[in-house]
Amino acid sequence: MPSSTNGRVSREQRGHVLLIGLDRVAKRNAFDVDLLNELSLAYGEFERNASARVAVVFAHGEHFTAGLDLLSSGPVLAAGWALPEGGYDPWGVFAGPRVSKPVIVAAQGYCLTIGIELMLASDINLCASNTRFAQMEVQRGIFAFGGATLRLHQRAGWGNAMRWLLTGDEFDAHEAYRMGLVQEVMASEDLLPRAVQLAARIAEQAPLGVYTTLASARQALLEGESAAAKNLPELARKALATEDAQEGVRAMLERRPGNFKGL
Numbered sequence: 243m244p245s246s247t248n249g250r251v252s253r254e255q256r257g258h259v260l261l262i263g264l265d266r267v268a269k270r271n272a273f274d275v276d277l278l279n280e281l282s283l284a285y286g287e288f289e290r291n292a293s294a295r296v297a298v299v300f301a302h303g304e305h306f307t308a309g310l311d312l313l314s315s316g317p318v319l320a321a322g323w324a325l326p327e328g329g330y331d332p333w334g335v336f337a338g339p340r341v342s343k344p345v346i347v348a349a350q351g352y353c354l355t356i357g358i359e360l361m362l363a364s365d366i367n368l369c370a371s372n373t374r375f376a377q378m379e380v381q382r383g384i385f386a387f388g389g390a391t392l393r394l395h396q397r398a399g400w401g402n403a404m405r406w407l408l409t410g411d412e413f414d415a416h417e418a419y420r421m422g423l424v425q426e427v428m429a430s431e432d433l434l435p436r437a438v439q440l441a442a443r444i445a446e447q448a449p450l451g452v453y454t455t456l457a458s459a460r461q462a463l464l465e466g467e468s469a470a471a472k473n474l475p476e477l478a479r480k481a482l483a484t485e486d487a488q489e490g491v492r493a494m495l496e497r498r499p500g501n502f503k504g505l
Contacts, residue, residue: 267303282329305351359388
């Protein structure tokens with residue numbers, strides 16, 4: 243797929259990796275209603291695109307996002323934002339479906355409020371060393387309603403989460419790494435190439451194995467270990483019956499990388 247821009251979100255497919263780019267640069271990629279809708283639609287396209295196995299969400303310009311554009315999106319969110327038809331919920335809290343495939347976020351510059359929450363809803367996060375984070379909703383008379391109250395303490399621990407959620411203070415890339423919000427920190431110029439490299443590495447693996455791993459881990463997180471454990475035998479039975487599982491055995495015996503088809 244060639245690169246394209248639909249309004250404020252670009253799409254570019256490189257092999258089995260789909261790059262999704264926030265593109266409201268003049269407003270530091272702050273989320274107005276159009277950007278919320280178009281990112282949701284891009285996630286929907288990713289979910290339905292069988293050849294796209296991993297998504298990388300990044301931002302055009304110097305900043306990942308300045309957070310919510312409250313003048314535009316505040317009233318809509320207060321009334322109850324409905325995902326556009328065909329959209330998937332990038333944050334997993336707005337009563338819409340979530341993608342079943344891995345998402346990597348690569349952030350730089352400002353990554354504020356809903357940007358952090360987008361990372362918390364994703365699977366792997368990278369950031370540039372110049373990234374500045376803040377969950378500053380309490381400084382604006384509201385609270386973090388895009389998922390941070392649900393997930394930041396899972397990633398960072400209760401005390402770390404409350405330290406930043408209850409003050410709205412800014413923290414840097416190294417603190418984000420220390421807390422586990424991001425998995426790698428690097429120079430700005432290395433950020434997107436590294437994210438694409440990591441996504442391509444995941445995309446080389448058996449797709450159904452990757453998606454089932456993600457589904458099982460999510461179930462354990464959301465429903466508890468016992469509920470997820472009950473599903474393991476059936477998930478394993480299905481996985482072992484796939485063509486990719488047979489290819490995995492052949493590849494092991496022949497000492498070569500697997501050529502996986504998602505079947």
